[in-house]
Amino acid sequence: MVRWFQTFHRPAWARPVSSRGTPEHDLGVSSRPAAVRTALARIGTTLDEHATCAELTREAAGQTGGTAAVLRGGDEAGPAYEAVHGDPATLPPARWAEAAAREAAHSDGDSTPYPVSGGARPAVCVPLATDGHSYGVLICGRDRAPFTRPETELLALLAERAASHIRHAREHDRVSGIVGRLQRALLAEPGRPHPNLDVAIRHLPVGPSTLVGGDWCETVRLHFGRTLLVVGDVMGHGLEAAVDMTAYRSALRYIASADLPPHRVLRQLDDTASAEPERRPATCLIARVDPGRGQVTLAGAGHLPPAVIDAQGRAALLPVPVGPPLGTGLGGYEPATWRLDPEQTLLLFTDGLVEHRGEDIDQSLDRLARVDFASATGVEDVIDTALARLDARHAEDDVAVLAARLRRRAPRTGEVHDH
Missing domain, CATH: 3.60.40.10 (PPM-type phosphatase domain)
Known part of the structure; x- marks a missing residue:
């Protein structure tokens, strides 16, 4: 039976990220500022919320060599992944991910990735949030080695960037709605x-x-x-x-x-x-x-x-x-x-x-x-x-x-x- 190990990352921004000791299976996640800026710049290129989620999962999957998706509040049919990039089979069940994210949201535990033994299927949950506003969770999974701290630090940056643009897109839609009603009145x-x-x-x-x-x-x-x-x-x-x-x-x-x-x-x-x-x-x-x-x-x-x-x-x-x-x-x-x-x-x-x-x-x-x-x-x-x-x-x-x-x-x- 396949096992998933979850970490919910809250980045410790005051602590620098070091690549020392990162195993070879870290897939080359870079801590160089220029590389990070380039990755962030590829997210939020439009005011379309769905496009932003797709850009986030594409970048997250590319940076970690796994699969990425966004999980938000489900409907009557239950939670479902959005903007999946990669092999959906490597993601944990959506209901499991939702429960894990909910549990982690109420936890004050350390953000250190959970150690994974060989043969397990790791997964990581990163909050899609900014300035106290939550827009769901970024879920990443893969068939290989567990996610390292540099990887989760980068995923947290990407998710925060996406959340900021989603907030901006929603605010734009809200204002556009008000302006549209004003236009119709005028x-x-x-x-x-x-x-x-x-x-x-x-x-x-x-x-x-x-x-x-x-x-x-x-x-x-x-x-x-x-x-x-x-x-x-x-x-x-x-x-x-x-x-x-x-x-x-x-x-x-x-x-x-x-x-x-x-x-x-x-x-x-x-x-x-x-x-x-x-x-x-x-x-x-x-x-x-x-x-x-x-x-x-x-x-x-x-x-x-x-x-x-x-x-x-x-x-x-x-x-x-x-x-x-x-x-x-x-x-x-x-x-x-x-x-x-x-x-x-x-x-x-x-x-x-x-x-x-x-x-x-x-x-x-x-x-x-x-x-x-x-x-x-x-x-x-x-x-x-x-x-x-x-x-x-x-x-x-x-x-x-x-x-x-x-x-x-x-x-x-x-x-x-x-x-």
């Missing part, structure tokens, strides 16, 4: 447009690790069936930009309630932002859509012009007088009015949709103008096409896109039509 559904307008909105953060930013879209109902469409971009990324974005958005809703023309809304937004020195500058584009008159009035504050897509799916940019970004206090915003019919789709967007690093902005906008939207049947399809054709999933900046289209009026009863 980018809550904008105000509902009038029923005579179809609107679709999409937000894309710059990368998988960036959850909040300063890009935003808004719609505000006005009198007489008109709707204000807004897209803005606060300088920078992260929570600070998101907080300022919320301030701009709140101010816009308040100012827009006075039913001012777009250029005067921008002027008041600029006055409000410039009075707060800590407020980050922002670009903004406002479009007031009037379905009754079939027209759109535009005003911009340092923002890219919108595109209009016709019934054939051809895109063209609408010229807009460019004023300074919000928060500069310079003012000087001017309106421009264009015809808009139900066959056309208005597309407002932030620069992340089109810009490429090192490319002239005119080239970037021209790439949008060359996109064929013929297959897009609705406003959601228009956004999907723009994001796909411009590869927005790999954008270098945050992306916010708003598409709007007038709804055709149903003919009134008795209404006379020209033929």
